[in-house]
């Protein structure tokens with residue numbers, strides 16, 4: 001018997017949750033996969049599309065209720081590819097915007113495993129869009145910054161320059177920001193950001209149970225608490241949020 005052919009890993013973005021926002025390529029690869037590694041971020045509608053015959057590994061709820069550590073996910077990807085399998089690592093939104101897709105790619109490259117990234121529609125743009133918020137608009141913002149609201153707790157200093165972010169007059173889009181909402185809003189206010197800057201928090205965007213909580217920097221923490229806002233949510237800060245009233249909920 002000859003040497004088994006090594007398989008290939010596809011780092012596939014699943015978009016923000018509406019299954020019609022899945023790319024044609026993502027759909028084709030999901031349907032052809034031998035193994036799919038996933039977590040819950042893609043959402044039920046997409047996870048329901050995983051093929052019956054594939055080995056499905058929920059790395060978000062592995063062995064009881066624990067998230068599989070990143071190095072174990074990397075190991076699994078390498079291991080299954082070496083078995084000759086076609087592996088799909090399904091990731092919410094776009095694989096290379098937060099969510100550690102870049103780290104997985106580096107590991108695969110280091111292990112000499114063939115891989116391909118399949119970009120997805122990122123929640124950072126699509127979730128505001130469904131809520132009637134264009135992230136740029138000539139009257140409101142000509143630049144946009146994507147921020148992680150939840151930095152590695154092991155890091156001693158924030159990698160984020162809050163003074164600079166407070167002075168920036170484009171749109172700020174915060175991902176993974178629900179648990180640290182109060183802290184991040186405080187950072188902006190204490191560095192001089194206008195308390196009347198419009199803010200929207202969009203939970204479960206593009207999904208049937210999407211919910212938008214709108215306010216301004218000064219009151220958004222209370223509004224979010226009152227409504228029991230939960231992850232996953234996108235936080236949008238800036239003048240473009242004013243368009244939500246006109247363009248949202250059409």
Ligand code: SAH
Nearest residue numbers: 093094099122123175176204205232233234
């Ligand atoms: N790679 C992903 C982001 C991964 S980080 C992307 O490009 O979309 C995880 C964060 O994504 C969540 O904490 C949340 O801020 C955001 N997110 C992903 N899907 C979302 C959705 N449907 N609604 C709201 N936020 C979402």
